[in-house]
Amino acid sequence: MAMTREMATIANNLANMNTAGFKSESMLFDQFVMKGASESNGPSKITFVQDFGQHRDLRDGTLQMTANPFDVAITGEGYFRVQTETDVLYTRNGHFRLDEAGQLVTANGDPVLTDADAPILFAQDETGITIARDGTVSSSLGLRGKLSVVTFENPQNMQMAGGTLLRTLQDEQPVDEPRLMQGAIEGSNVQPIIEMTNMIEVTRSYASAQKLIDQSDQMRRKAIQELGSPA
DSSP states (O other): OHHHHHHHHHHHHHHTTTSTTOOOEEEEEEEEEEEEEEETTEEEEEEEEEEEEEEEOOSOOOEEEOOOTTBEEEOSSOEEEEEOSSSEEEEOOOBOEEOTTSBEEOTTSOBBBBTTSOBOBOOTTOOOOEEOTTSEEEETTEEEEEBOEEEOSOGGGOEEOSTTOEEOSSOOEEOSSOOEEETEEEOOOOOHHHHHHHHHHHHHHHHHHHHHHHHHHHHHHHHHHHHHSOO
């Protein structure tokens, strides 16, 4: 079961190798020891593997230049704040666009929030839209707001909320000196070669464990047949 869940994690990483802002994940394992019955040579122990969580690789992904003025990449720590239908969520996927109302939104249409907890709106005749390194947004009509970039005490505790969105109950901590780049997006930090290697290793381990279980079942069936047959 542990290897099945690890395989699912690896498959999810590979499926998102081209998803902007995606961070690869890996399973966390620990040895679970059960004390067995005492034997003449001392107490015996039965050991199992236990997966108790996942670890998210928080290293930056490769920057991909797009020349789209609404694309914004975060380098270093931080997450954009996004207003969804249910709650404020967080993402590093800066592939933004304008909706029909001139509002800056994510690819899914969720408004991107400023440090004033409000969306950014542009008029149809606005030109020269620029996003500074610190997140300040301006255009031909002047200052339009400042993108909110926050972080958390323990980013590992953030939970996936669909796509590249994350949720957490931790208190937000504004990033003092955010580093943004307009006209670029942060690519996934998944390393396909490493993930494929991990997949091969897990497949071999799974096959080995399955073979061991089959042999144990065969021995049990044989013992039942021999002991259950009449003398």
